[in-house]
Amino acid sequence: MRISERVDNAVRAMAELAAGDGTPMKAETISRSQDISLKYLLDILRDLKRGELVRSKRGPDGGFSLSRPAKTISLADIFRAIDGPLADVHDTSLRGLEYPPPAEALPMVWMAIRGSLRRVLETVTVADLVAGDLPFEVEQLADTYRRSTEDRYGI
Numbered sequence: 001m002r003i004s005e006r007v008d009n010a011v012r013a014m015a016e017l018a019a020g021d022g023t024p025m026k027a028e029t030i031s032r033s034q035d036i037s038l039k040y041l042l043d044i045l046r047d048l049k050r051g052e053l054v055r056s057k058r059g060p061d062g063g064f065s066l067s068r069p070a071k072t073i074s075l076a077d078i079f080r081a082i083d084g085p086l087a088d089v090h091d092t093s094l095r096g097l098e099y100p101p102p103a104e105a106l107p108m109v110w111m112a113i114r115g116s117l118r119r120v121l122e123t124v125t126v127a128d129l130v131a132g133d134l135p136f137e138v139e140q141l142a143d144t145y146r147r148s149t150e151d152r153y154g155i
Contacts, residue, residue: 001087001117009036010044010082011075011129017054018070018126024056024063044082051081070130076121086121087114 012034017025027045031038045064048054055067066073079086089097089110097107123135134142149155 001113004083006044007079007082009034009041010048010078011126012036013041013044014048014053014066014070014073014078014126015129017064017066018073018130020065022065024061024065026063030064047082048078051077053077053081066126070127071125073126074122075124075126075129076118078126079121086117 013030013036016030016033027041028038030036031041034041036044045054045056049056049064052067053073054064056062056064076086087110094107094111094114097110098104099106120138120141124138128134
């Protein structure tokens, strides 16, 4: 799976908003803080607004803010607002996906991948990210990945 630059920037922008004091934050401030092009960030914020994850306020005291508490916004919510469904397989529902032999088990692999992504992305909230307090299972998965990578490359 490829995590797009757009999703990465959206998650960082949401974390920036969550770390604030709740007052609307200017896009320029987020742009500078996270080193994201302002024009690109505004496009991302528009998608997040359409996904009902942020709201905007015009005027001198305006800016962007989270539309609901950070503890209720999962990383999966952000992924879906920006890129659509998690682990999409050529725009086909996995429930009805069938392949002829010898690839007939492949839909099960795609389901497992989507399930794994959900297990992480739906359990980590923006508040968890900002607090640096990730769910134990996510920390375990990251540690397993880190150790296997070190073993593979002899680090």
